[in-house]
Amino acid sequence: MSILEAILLGLVQGISEFLPISSTAHLTLTGRMLNVIDAGKPEEWTAFIAVIQLGTLLSILVYFYKDLVNILTAFFTEVIGKRTKFSLLSENSKLGWLIISGSIPIAVIGLGLKKIIEGTLTKNLWVIGTSLIVLAVILAIAEKTAKFKKEMKDITIKDAILIGAAQSMALIPGSSRSGTTITGGLFCGLKRETAARFSFLLSIPAVFASGLLELKESIKFMNHDLMTAMIIATVVSGISGYIAIDFLLKFLKKNTTFAFIIYRIVIGIVILSLLYTNIIQK
Amino acid sequence: MKEHLIAGFLMTLLSCSIAAQVDIKATMGVNMVSMPGLRDYLNVNYARSNQLSVFSTAVYFSGEADYQFEKMQIGIDLSSETNSYNFDQGAGQYTLSYSFLQPNLMLYHFIQGEGYKFRFGAGVGPRFLSVSETDPYIITSETNYKTTGFGIIGRIDASTAVSKSVFAYLGGDIGFNYLGVPSSGNKKLQAPMQPDGVKFTGFFVGLRLGILYSITL
Numbered sequence: 001m002s003i004l005e006a007i008l009l010g011l012v013q014g015i016s017e018f019l020p021i022s023s024t025a026h027l028t029l030t031g032r033m034l035n036v037i038d039a040g041k042p043e044e045w046t047a048f049i050a051v052i053q054l055g056t057l058l059s060i061l062v063y064f065y066k067d068l069v070n071i072l073t074a075f076f077t078e079v080i081g082k083r084t085k086f087s088l089l090s091e092n093s094k095l096g097w098l099i100i101s102g103s104i105p106i107a108v109i110g111l112g113l114k115k116i117i118e119g120t121l122t123k124n125l126w127v128i129g130t131s132l133i134v135l136a137v138i139l140a141i142a143e144k145t146a147k148f149k150k151e152m153k154d155i156t157i158k159d160a161i162l163i164g165a166a167q168s169m170a171l172i173p174g175s176s177r178s179g180t181t182i183t184g185g186l187f188c189g190l191k192r193e194t195a196a197r198f199s200f201l202l203s204i205p206a207v208f209a210s211g212l213l214e215l216k217e218s219i220k221f222m223n224h225d226l227m228t229a230m231i232i233a234t235v236v237s238g239i240s241g242y243i244a245i246d247f248l249l250k251f252l253k254k255n256t257t258f259a260f261i262i263y264r265i266v267i268g269i270v271i272l273s274l275l276y277t278n279i280i281q282k
Numbered sequence: 283m284k285e286h287l288i289a290g291f292l293m294t295l296l297s298c299s300i301a302a303q304v305d306i307k308a309t310m311g312v313n314m315v316s317m318p319g320l321r322d323y324l325n326v327n328y329a330r331s332n333q334l335s336v337f338s339t340a341v342y343f344s345g346e347a348d349y350q351f352e353k354m355q356i357g358i359d360l361s362s363e364t365n366s367y368n369f370d371q372g373a374g375q376y377t378l379s380y381s382f383l384q385p386n387l388m389l390y391h392f393i394q395g396e397g398y399k400f401r402f403g404a405g406v407g408p409r410f411l412s413v414s415e416t417d418p419y420i421i422t423s424e425t426n427y428k429t430t431g432f433g434i435i436g437r438i439d440a441s442t443a444v445s446k447s448v449f450a451y452l453g454g455d456i457g458f459n460y461l462g463v464p465s466s467g468n469k470k471l472q473a474p475m476q477p478d479g480v481k482f483t484g485f486f487v488g489l490r491l492g493i494l495y496s497i498t499l
Contacts, residue, residue, distance in 0.1 A: 035335035
């Protein structure tokens with residue numbers, strides 16, 4: 001993988017991780033077009049994707065730095081220190097519990113389906129193209145039926161678990177982690193911006209855990225060239241990811257997600273058409 | 283009546299210019315380029331053990347100035363794409379590098395809100411290509427070729443405010459460039475398998491990162 005290819009993949013990851021358009025779909029399509037995915041070693045590509053996600057994780061940590069400090073401080077003081085009852089907890093401590101409870105579904109399902117996730121299914125463009133379209137339709141239904149009333153303080157544990165369950169649907173390649181969680185949030189009645197904000201906070205444990213796990217397991221596949229490419233792609237994904245988060249949160253204050261829905265359907269049709277005409281291989 | 287029309291026109295012009303904005307943008311990024319003519323030329327003649335894939339990556343720089351009116355923006359974009367290929371040939375290294383100058387007249391529709399801009403649009407413009415080739419088996423000095431053509435481009439981009447007038451920029455392009463065969467005087471860039479010459483016509487997809495400065499007039 002050349003430096004330019006690494007920069008391009010970093011940009012793809014940073015932009016597509018937070019917008020509800022599927023980073024896996026875009027990375028896999030780009031990787032196939034550049035011929036950088038070794039069909040004989042799919043785990044190398046899975047490892048590359050997981051590690052450059054750490055760059056986008058870093059962008060969330062920087063962007064939500066103050067929120068995270070407040071959540072951690074309140075959680076450790078009230079829950080760990082004072083053992084305060086849930087009903088008496090501050091908003092920040094409750095948010096800590098919401099993130100924990102929302103992360104349980106993906107932890108259980110992610111570890112249970114680890115072999116499938118790391119295998120060839122995650123690179124199958126038929127699956128990716130189809131789920132891009134299917135999730136777009138589900139997001140469109142959520143847009144049409146949602147109430148857009150709840151703010152961060154109104155999210156319940158039940159909402160968090162449901163949104164967490166939606167996050168575990170993102171294990172299907174092409175569905176998009178932010179796409180499934182924003183969709184879940186909308187079905188739970190959250191405002192669009194709140195759904196996106198909670199989606200980003202909820203991604204921290206999942207992306208951190210999967211990134212570190214893959215980093216540990218991918219060390220055996222790494223050579224100097226791949227390591228250099230990973231570092232470059234990770235830095236680029238962090239910078240572009242930060243811009244994407246800031247843009248999406250501002251954009252969703254006044255606009256719907258229909259621009260992304262249309263984009264998902266178009267890119268899904270393009271992928272399926274390229275496969276059908278044998279221009280690219282599955 | 284005539285005076286009223288002139289006054290109305292001037293008022294419209296004035297109100298347009300009061301609401302108008304000029305955006306100045308500088309970006310850099312990477313293009314994923316498919317130029318079948320060039321790829322065949324390199325694969326057949328030079329890249330024997332290391333065949334090029336359908337797409338290759340190229341560096342891209344761009345500067346743009348856009349004038350905003352109503353929900354539209356019209357702009358002049360000046361972009362440059364650069365790439366090079368190197369292959370060991372035993373007698374030395376074969377090198378082919380090229381640089382595209384791509385001015386475009388752009389037209390966008392945009393959505394603007396508090397601290398962000400989202401645009402999509404398209405453009406068209408001439409293309410100026412210069413190619414430099416060094417082949418250790420044929421000549422020892424560098425040969426420079428030039429050609430022209432035209433291209434079309436589609437663009438979607440998002441900018442988010444980092445201060446009142448400065449925005450961080452992310453963008454994506456898709457486009458097609460039609461170019462003639464590069465030549466140096468009477469000598470065309472060609473090979474026995476491509477007697478009509480090597481065409482640089484091709485398709486590209488690219489992503490950009492940059493900065494945008496917005497001036498309200």
